[in-house]
Amino acid sequence: MTTVDTNHYAAPTEIKxxxxxxxxxxxEAASKIVPKGGFDYISGASGxxxxxRQNIEAWNKKGIVPRVLADVENPDLxxxxxxxxxxxxxxxxxxxxHGLAHETxxxxxxxxxxxxxxxxxxSAYSGASFDEIDKGLNGSPRWFQIYMSxxxxxxxxxxxxxxxxxxxxxxxxxxxxxSGNRHKDERNKFVYPFGMPIVSRYLTGTGKNMSLNNxxxxxxxxxxxxxxxxxxxxxxxxVFVKGVQSAEDALxxxxxxxxxxxxxxxxxxxxxxxxxxxxxxxxxxxxxxxRVPIVFDSGVRRGEHIFKxxxxxxxxxxxxxxxxxxxxxxxxxxxxxxxxxxxxxxxRVMQLAGTQTIEDVKKSRLVDIK
Numbered sequence: 001m002t003t004v005d006t007n008h009y010a011a012p013t014e015i016k017x018x019x020x021x022x023x024x025x026x027x028e029a030a031s032k033i034v035p036k037g038g039f040d041y042i043s044g045a046s047g048x049x050x051x052x053r054q055n056i057e058a059w060n061k062k063g064i065v066p067r068v069l070a071d072v073e074n075p076d077l078x079x080x081x082x083x084x085x086x087x088x089x090x091x092x093x094x095x096x097x098h099g100l101a102h103e104t105x106x107x108x109x110x111x112x113x114x115x116x117x118x119x120x121x122x123s124a125y126s127g128a129s130f131d132e133i134d135k136g137l138n139g140s141p142r143w144f145q146i147y148m149s150x151x152x153x154x155x156x157x158x159x160x161x162x163x164x165x166x167x168x169x170x171x172x173x174x175x176x177x178x179s180g181n182r183h184k185d186e187r188n189k190f191v192y193p194f195g196m197p198i199v200s201r202y203l204t205g206t207g208k209n210m211s212l213n214n215x216x217x218x219x220x221x222x223x224x225x226x227x228x229x230x231x232x233x234x235x236x237x238x239v240f241v242k243g244v245q246s247a248e249d250a251l252x253x254x255x256x257x258x259x260x261x262x263x264x265x266x267x268x269x270x271x272x273x274x275x276x277x278x279x280x281x282x283x284x285x286x287x288x289x290x291r292v293p294i295v296f297d298s299g300v301r302r303g304e305h306i307f308k309x310x311x312x313x314x315x316x317x318x319x320x321x322x323x324x325x326x327x328x329x330x331x332x333x334x335x336x337x338x339x340x341x342x343x344x345x346x347x348r349v350m351q352l353a354g355t356q357t358i359e360d361v362k363k364s365r366l367v368d369i370k
Contacts, residue, residue, distance in 0.1 A: 009193035010035060011103045015331035020341035023301045026325035030101070034328050037188040038100030042324055046180030047272025055268055055299025058276030062308055062366040067354025075350035077343065079358045081293055081316055082169055082238055082259075084119060084141050088343050089358050090306055091118050093264075093297045093318035094145035094171055094242075096125030099194050101328040109327050110136030112335025116343075121145055121171060121318065124158065125207075125215070129197040130165040136332070145171035145242065148220040148227060149202040158198065159235045170235050171262060172228060174253075175243025177221040179212045180270040225256035232257040240295060243270075245280050247287035254292055261288055262295045267320055278309065285313020303345030307353065311364040 012033050020026065031039050045052035079089045092113050099105035106128040113120045114137050122133055124147045133142075144162035149155050159170065184190075196207030196215075203210070203218050220227075232239045238259030243266060244250050250261045263284055265277045277298035288294060296314035300306060306317045319342065326338030355361045 009038065009100075011038065011099060011101065012328050013103050013331075014329075015104075015108075015333055018326060018330040018334045018337045020326070020337055023322035023325070023338065023341070026322060026329060026338070030325040030328040034101055037185075037190045038193075040184040040188055041097070041100060041190055042321060044182060044184040045268035045272070046182050046270060049268060049272065051265055051272050051274045051276065052268030054274075054276035055265070055278070056276075056301065058278040058299065059302075059305050059308060061279070061369055062312070063369045064304060064307060064311075064349070064353050065365055065367060066352055070354025070356075072351055072354050072356045075347050075355060076357050077346060077350070079316070081119075084168070086118050086141075088118055088339075088346070089310060089315070089361075090300075090317045090319055090339075090342060090346075091143075091295075092120045092323055093320040094121035094123040094143075094173070095320055095324060096123045097127050097192060097194075097196075098324060098327060099127035101324045102331055104136075104327075104331055105132070105194075107132045107136040108332045109323065109335050110134075110140075110142075111138070111332035112323075112327070112339070114138045114140040115332065116336045116339040118339065119143060122162075122167070124198050125196050126198055127192070127194045127196060127207075130161060134165055142167055143169040143171055143240075145173055146231070147173060147176070147199060148223070149199075150218075150220045151202060152230065154202045155231075156234060157201065159231065161198075163235060163237065167237065169238045169240060169260070170231055171240045171242050172223070172231055173242045173266075174223045175245075175264070175266055175270050176216065177219075177223055179216050180266070181272065182212070182269065185212065225252060228253060228256035228258050232259070242295075244284060245274060245277070247283050250284045250287050254288070258292065260293045260295060262297070262318075263314070264297045264318075267298050278305075278312070281309060281312045281314060288313070303342060303347075303349040306342065306346050307349045307361055307364070308366060310358065310361045311366050313362075315362075
């Protein structure tokens with residue numbers, strides 16, 4: 001049985017550009033240099049990891065129709081959301097504890113994102129402070145993901161700090177009111193080897209030496225439409241509800257004041273036995289009917305996946321584990337290398353599918369694969 005030595009957690013330290021042939025290779029490479037407890041936390045999921053596998057396998061249920069004579073050259077990947085013009089339709093998803101992957105923590109990820117040029121989503125369970133992340137971002141746009149305290153006065157304090165840091169949207173993660181059944185973390189007796197500066201104000205402790213179960217238990221478990229309204233009205237910022245996997249919840253969130261829907265199953269980390277996130281996207285998109293933007297994550301590993309998500313109703317795709325593997329393998333330069341891979345890969349797919357712009361991608365027809 002492996003345990004995390006919280007006094008001697010040896011996260012990778014190297015900073016270098018990396019060669020990305022595909023992101024599946026990155027996971028294997030990262031497994032060789034990230035301590036086992038940290039790697040299992042990043043890569044693992046809940047239960048039998050059925051939903052984790054479905055996130056990948058679901059992509060193969062839809063096919064992209066190649067188009068010829070489309071008069072397409074050098075596709076334009078640029079798009080915009082909430083006033084941000086970005087050069088690609090993908091951003092960084094909020095993920096906890098980047099310090100498990102690299103000693104530079106979220107500050108390293110932030111620098112890679114800033115050098116590439118897209119939006120970073122900062123997790124409340126970050127192992128770095130707002131100031132540390134801000135230095136890495138160097139003025140680049142950022143959204144903030146909140147795990148709510150049971151005390152709304154503390155929530156106000158956290159929202160105030162996020163706004164002062166420059167957050168332009170708030171992401172309410174609604175699907176993690178307690179931890180999924182994460183067997184690998186249990187076997188490893190995993191606890192965080194460092195503190196969590198942002199949420200430590202409502203924890204008994206700093207976060208260091210605490211398990212995910214213990215941290216979730218000190219967060220708010222009962223999430224309701226009133227919480228969406230509270231965050232929206234208090235912050236004055238657009239609010240995404242993250243973890244939506246049904247049309248019913250999408251409509252409930254919009255009715256409560258959500259300015260965006262975030263389709264995600266937490267990378268298969270929460271309810272095992274749930275469908276792949278992509279399997280639910282089209283149904284949710286039809287229900288939303290363009291009233292608010294849709295962000296999609298879970299299982300994105302290729303340019304084809306980004307294309308299919310956009311063609312199924314997403315406006316923006318959020319990347320998760322592949323970016324952390326890049327961080328582990330090369331620090332901020334590794335993050336930049338991974339983002340550049342997705343940019344190249346999506347451009348190639350768009351060219352072969354006969355789509356010049358992201359709006360063309362959204363209008364593309366996918367076919368069912370039997």
